[in-house]
Amino acid sequence: MRRLPAFVVLLAPSLLAAGWIDADIEAPLVLSEGGEAELVAVAPEGADLAWELTEDGLFDDGEQARPIFSARDIDGPGERYVALRVDDGEEIAYRIALIEIANVRPTIVSEPPAIARRGRPWEYRVVAEDPGTDDAEGLYVHLAELVAPEEMIVTDEGVVRWTPTTKDVGVHLVRVLVEDHDGATTAQNFLLEVVDDTAPFSPNPNPMPAECFRALQPLITVGNTNDPDGDPISYFFEVAEDGDFEGTDVVASPAVAPGRDGRTRWMVTRPLEPGGIYYWRAWATDGVERSAEARGALCIQPDETKPDGDDGDDEPPSTGPIDPRVRYDCSTGGASPTALLPFLTLFAFLRRRR
Ligand SMILES: [Ca+2]
Ligand SMILES: [Ca+2]
Ligand SMILES: [Ca+2]
Ligand SMILES: [Ca+2]
DSSP states (O other), rough: OOOOOOOHHHHHHHTOOOOSSSOOEEEOOOEEEEEEEEEEEEETTOOOEEOOOOOSSSSSSSSOOEEEEOOOTOOOEEEEEEEEEEEESSSSEEEEEEEEEEEEOEOOOOOSSSSTTSSEEEEEOOOOETSSSSSSSGGGEEEEEOOOOOOOOOOTTTTTEEEGGGGGGGEEEEEEEEEEEESSSEEEEEEEEEOOOOOOOOOOSSSEEEEEEHHHSSSSEOOOOOOOOOOOOOEEEESSSSOOOOTTOEOOOOOBOOOOTTTTEEEEESSSTTTTTEEEEEEEEEEOBBOOEEEEEEOOOOOOGSSSSSHHHHHTOOOSSSOOEEEEEETTSSOOTTHHHHHHHHHHHHHHHO
């Protein structure tokens, strides 16, 4: 209950004893916070009226018979008084009425994104309004825990966050509750569909899966691929002596951005052994799923180990700096069959797998 200002208390005896002038206020008993209502002055015709509607003790809020009382900036629950001064030329009378200001539930004005993607953060910033508060400061948001997915959280700022996993693919019912500082709540129920992620397509070995390089750190190239969902993708490469890629010798790339010319390249970051034969593999990932692998093999054939009998067609220049991009197909001739026998076997194996 609000304390009435001193002048109202002093007036109280005259209000109670009022009777010299037949006057009254018609006002609602209850008004919602943020609402407004028309007041009616009941007074002798021709009398001067003056309203006090702002609780400042001054009858300076209008002289009409039917003023509008606004509770727009008033936070309920509580009470407000309105007062009327009536002057009929001979006497002055005062009337007062109390209006109960009721709290009103907040309103959620935001709409959640209806689709979430497996493996990707989903976020919903809940925006609520309350006529009893200038902003949402007096509101807080929480989940009705029984209907929200287990890992879903709400931050202090009222942002609902969730990263669905494989088990979450499907439709979920979510209930968000917003509560004002007077304990009134509003629920928003919505269906959230978690759609699965599809892996990117495999990158393409380019142009063939078995190559020889002069450089000890060759440049491995794959053809760019794409993602069925349109997700941005990046590439990873590995080179190893064994095709299971489980040894300690594996040389792995960081994430490699797609090349702009339709091919993506990675230069092996550690010198390989001259004459060595290696496996490589590459895959694309959309950040959630990785594609099937492109695989290939390579051999390192620096100049001094260059096989004889080469016709030169596939050969890189033998002078000048070694270009890591330069490669030649060592499975179709040119290379010594004896020296490259394991490589040819491997190449045949890879071809069968394609
Ligand atoms: Ca006033
Ligand atoms: Ca309130
Ligand atoms: Ca409220
Ligand atoms: Ca995808």
